[in-house]
Amino acid sequence: MKQILQIILLCLVVTIVFGITHNQVSARVSLEYFTIGHIKLIESTSPTLMGIAWGIHPNWWVGLSMGLLFAIVGRVGKWPKRNFRFFIKPLLLLFVISGTASAVAGILGYRLTGSGALCLSEPLYTTIPMSGHAAYISALWMHTASYTIATMGALIIALLVFTGRIRSAKEQGSTELQ
Numbered sequence: 001m002k003q004i005l006q007i008i009l010l011c012l013v014v015t016i017v018f019g020i021t022h023n024q025v026s027a028r029v030s031l032e033y034f035t036i037g038h039i040k041l042i043e044s045t046s047p048t049l050m051g052i053a054w055g056i057h058p059n060w061w062v063g064l065s066m067g068l069l070f071a072i073v074g075r076v077g078k079w080p081k082r083n084f085r086f087f088i089k090p091l092l093l094l095f096v097i098s099g100t101a102s103a104v105a106g107i108l109g110y111r112l113t114g115s116g117a118l119c120l121s122e123p124l125y126t127t128i129p130m131s132g133h134a135a136y137i138s139a140l141w142m143h144t145a146s147y148t149i150a151t152m153g154a155l156i157i158a159l160l161v162f163t164g165r166i167r168s169a170k171e172q173g174s175t176e177l178q
Helices: 002-029 031-035 047-056 060-075 084-114 130-177
Strands: none
Touching (some): 002 047, 002 130, 031 047, 031 130, 060 084, 060 130
């Protein structure tokens, strides 16, 4: 039970730290993404406070869900168990990849908007000053990429962990027969 809680806590902490860090950047790219494009979460327009609040608010449940998934695939069943330390490297790699994809998507969204290939639709088109359109789409694309890559990556990690546990059990079984 202790390992299950440690896996869940690890995922919670890493996800929230990533969320806060990611939102420190995106709040500076487009504060309007948070103040106009989302519900009012806090009584502030400080990019720092906005990044902290939005780094925690939508990410705690992502970390909890990921932690529960990893705890199940890593601990449940008769196969060799995986402890929380096993998940540190895959989680860090996942968030490095997610952050990189976010940066690439943000730059791409900004450039495509600047070239006229993308634009905001109403009511954002008239609510956000024209000079902020490219930055808003950049932040939107950053967040979309981040959540997409993190979700897909977590599912891939879960699948690899589960199949790896089964493979380890088979290999141990075949070496015990020899």
